[in-house]
Amino acid sequence: MSLSGRSPSLVDTYSERSDGHGVRWTWLPHRHGRPAEPEAREWLAGQLGDPALSLTRDGRQRPHLDPPHDRYDCNWSHSGERLLVALALQARVGVDLERLQRRPRALEVSARFFTDHESDWLRAHPDRDRAFLRLWCAKEAVLKAHGHGLSFGLDKLRFEERDDKLRLVECDPALGRAEQWTLREIEPAPGYLGALAWRPLAEQAAHP
Numbered sequence: 001m002s003l004s005g006r007s008p009s010l011v012d013t014y015s016e017r018s019d020g021h022g023v024r025w026t027w028l029p030h031r032h033g034r035p036a037e038p039e040a041r042e043w044l045a046g047q048l049g050d051p052a053l054s055l056t057r058d059g060r061q062r063p064h065l066d067p068p069h070d071r072y073d074c075n076w077s078h079s080g081e082r083l084l085v086a087l088a089l090q091a092r093v094g095v096d097l098e099r100l101q102r103r104p105r106a107l108e109v110s111a112r113f114f115t116d117h118e119s120d121w122l123r124a125h126p127d128r129d130r131a132f133l134r135l136w137c138a139k140e141a142v143l144k145a146h147g148h149g150l151s152f153g154l155d156k157l158r159f160e161e162r163d164d165k166l167r168l169v170e171c172d173p174a175l176g177r178a179e180q181w182t183l184r185e186i187e188p189a190p191g192y193l194g195a196l197a198w199r200p201l202a203e204q205a206a207h208p
Helices: 037-048 106-113 116-124 128-146
Strands: 013-018 021-029 055-057 063-065 072-079 082-089 091-099 157-162 165-171 182-186 192-200
Touching: 021 037, 021 091, 021 192, 037 055, 037 063, 037 072, 037 082, 063 072, 072 128, 082 091, 082 192, 091 128, 106 116, 106 128, 116 128, 116 157, 128 157, 128 165, 128 182, 128 192, 165 182
Parallel strands: 072 091
Antiparallel strands: 013 021, 021 082, 055 063, 072 082, 091 192, 157 165, 182 192
């Protein structure tokens, strides 16, 4: 039995595949205040069929799967009582999950940390709290995939909304080309928003 009370085989798993790489992710219950890694590791082990799955962290505390699973990448994020976990083949993946709630300082935060274009978009948006969280999740997912996290700079990448979806249109050269990134916005349950971002591994070093 899993730590969350459900067998990993009974948990819903979502996936897609393109250009030789595939991404899988799931949405798990998570008890607030407990470490997320054991639950994430358990799901990853089930997906890879390896109960003895070995995972280490680099100098920035980003998780990496050890051989023989080093063609895969993983990432996870938890908020409230939910956990989002992703597994990617031949790609670097990052995820972020947040609870949807009031963000009274959204414009202040965006003016300080986001690009001018993004702040203008947010200022004009009819649902500012949701728009801010969508943008935050998208940025953090890319930066977690890259490996440096928020310290890299939220203003080093710019998103635009096209056809009701956020798309990465510009980024620092260290992140590669914007068009190489795939973003999936998700709303796995009422009150939660999340994002997954990935980029083919062939475009970048294994450990930046």
